[in-house]
Amino acid sequence: MGCCCNEDDEDDILKTLITAAAAAAATIAGTVDASAVISPMNSNFSALISGDILRAIFERLAAHDLARSACVCRAWHAVASDREILVGAFKAPWKLREVVGSPSSTSFWRDNGLGRFAISHKLVRGDTVASLAVKYYVQVMDIKRLNNMMSDHGIYSRERLLIPISKPELLINGTCYIELDPYAKREVAVLYLDGIPIPGLSSLSGRAATNGGKRKVIDSMRRSMQVDESTAEYYWEVSNGDARAAFSEFSEDLRWERQVNPL
Structure with missing residues (x-):
């Protein structure tokens, strides 16, 4: 090569x-x-x-x-x-507990600067870019840049915004989900402060409105989890079609199996 x-x-x-x-x-x-x-x-x-x-x-x-x-x-x-080594190097500086999902390219792992991470904020009535900037101690322009927003009005067409991380300690012992945000048009390691991914927001499952979409998601899950098709379908079903929840469920089962059978 x-x-x-x-x-x-x-x-x-x-x-x-x-x-x-x-x-x-x-x-x-x-x-x-x-x-x-x-x-x-x-x-x-x-x-x-x-x-x-x-x-x-x-x-x-x-x-x-x-x-x-x-x-x-x-x-x-x-x-x-090797994925295990790549993920380990990616997590190490921030003391992350886990990274769920796989990026579209392994080049994602080469940069683990703070700018590679973001907080997922579910928008509620009354939220503005300015109020979120104050809440999370970041700059308005940084939120707009991360979310590919030309103006404040872009907030009304979205269910969530990605928020730059200003406090690295938030990542300690946290779990991040690799997501391709359709509005921001970039892959980021997303942190949910409540620890619970929001179903349907910018996830693979959001593109599964048709049987063809579902098949693509299951195929992607199968490759990312490195399991057979039936196993991927099982986790898809138990998570009610939420790919992120399926990854999380699979990771929990894998962790339990390793604890029970360390060898």
Whole structure:
């Protein structure tokens, strides 16, 4: 595959990983001296293409370093593209508990800056952009920019607004849902402050008015959950056609199964 990094970037990546690689190799393989220098010039370089060791290293990297590492070679790309590692790097700086759903492109995970997140606010009678800006301690223009609004009047045609997050501590131990907002025209990691996704708002299920739409949603759920079709259909049914609730139900069941059967 082609590489998206230049030679200097690759050198930087190797320098960044050198100590972690040695430590991981010593821990996992039990044969490499943690003080040894791993480089292409000695026999320990094989540690840098070992799947187990790469995984132990990449789990410690920040999202942007993980993205650069995926450009080095096929072996690195295979490990750095693993969903569990991508999500782990995405959550780490904000101490998120869980991220539900999958973005349309894995490039979503490369940027986990605060601007990638938003609060979902269900609009009620009397809400204005200005009042929401005061409530959430953000700027009016930031709300408009995030929601692709040209004027304040755009609020009347919507059921909810995405609110920029001004307090990072809100994300601690929180659950975010990857959503493509049809008005904002962007994918964001959405935080529901009450912890309960709002059925029908900008979710995959909102596009399932027809049988064809339902089939597309179930197919998307099947790929995201990495389950068979019957399992995806089961979670679709128990969640009453709400894809976000289905993801949440599936995640809870998976967490319970891992606790009961850790191996």
